[in-house]
Amino acid sequence: MAKSIPLLLHACCAPCSLEPVRLLLEEGFDPHICWTNPNIQPMDEHDRRLGELRRWCAATGIELIEADEDFERWERGVAPIGARDRERRCRACYAMRLARACDVAVERGFQHVGTTLAVSPYQLFDTCNSVLEQLCLSHGLTPVIRDFRPWYPEATRRSRELGMYRQNYCGCRFSAAEAALDRARLRDERRARKG
Ligand code: SF4
Known part of the structure; x- marks a missing residue:
C-alpha cells in the first residue's frame, strides 16, 4: 500500500474539519491539524471552538498542533x-493565520499545507486560496487546494449528529454583526413573503 503524504491542515473549528479530513484521507494524505486563529472573538468563543476541536482530535487520533496566536497583531x-x-479584511485575516500555519509546516518538516476554510460557503473561497498559494510559494511549500464546499451540508449533518458545538458566525466581531444582520434581513424577507 502506498505511504500516505503528511499534510498540515489549518483548521478553523471542529465541524469544518470533518469532511476535509475524511476526503483528504481518502486521497492518500495524512492530515495533522494546526490551530492558529487569533481572529475568534470573544475569548470564550475562541476557547469553546478550540475545546471542541481538541475533543474531536483526541477521539479520532488526529494530531492537533496548537500554534501560538498573536491577538494583538x-x-x-x-x-x-x-x-x-x-x-480586504478577510484577506489580511487569512494571511495572518495561514502564514503562521506555513511557518509551523516548515518548522515541523511538512511539505503540503491546506485549510478547512475551503469547506464553508460563507468564506471568500478564491481570496483564501490565492493567499494560501502565495504563502506556500514564499515558504517553499505545496498548497493543497480543494473545493470542499459541496460537502458543507454533510459537514453540517455530521456535526449535528455528533453533538458538536456549531457557531453561527465566522469569528471576528465584525462577522458576528454581519451574520446577525443577514439573519434579520432573511427573517424580514420571509415575513414579507408571507404578507
Ligand atoms: S469574517 Fe472576520 S474572522 Fe472571518 S475571515 Fe473575515 S476577518 Fe477573519
Whole structure:
C-alpha cells in the first residue's frame, strides 16, 4: 500500500474539519491539524471552538498542533479595516493565520499545507486560496487546494449528529454583526413573503 503524504491542515473549528479530513484521507494524505486563529472573538468563543476541536482530535487520533496566536497583531493588522471592506479584511485575516500555519509546516518538516476554510460557503473561497498559494510559494511549500464546499451540508449533518458545538458566525466581531444582520434581513424577507 502506498505511504500516505503528511499534510498540515489549518483548521478553523471542529465541524469544518470533518469532511476535509475524511476526503483528504481518502486521497492518500495524512492530515495533522494546526490551530492558529487569533481572529475568534470573544475569548470564550475562541476557547469553546478550540475545546471542541481538541475533543474531536483526541477521539479520532488526529494530531492537533496548537500554534501560538498573536491577538494583538490581529487587532493592529486586521481590525482597523473593519466592516467597510470585507474582502480586504478577510484577506489580511487569512494571511495572518495561514502564514503562521506555513511557518509551523516548515518548522515541523511538512511539505503540503491546506485549510478547512475551503469547506464553508460563507468564506471568500478564491481570496483564501490565492493567499494560501502565495504563502506556500514564499515558504517553499505545496498548497493543497480543494473545493470542499459541496460537502458543507454533510459537514453540517455530521456535526449535528455528533453533538458538536456549531457557531453561527465566522469569528471576528465584525462577522458576528454581519451574520446577525443577514439573519434579520432573511427573517424580514420571509415575513414579507408571507404578507
Ligand atoms: S469574517 Fe472571518 S475571515 Fe473575515 S476577518 Fe472576520 S474572522 Fe477573519
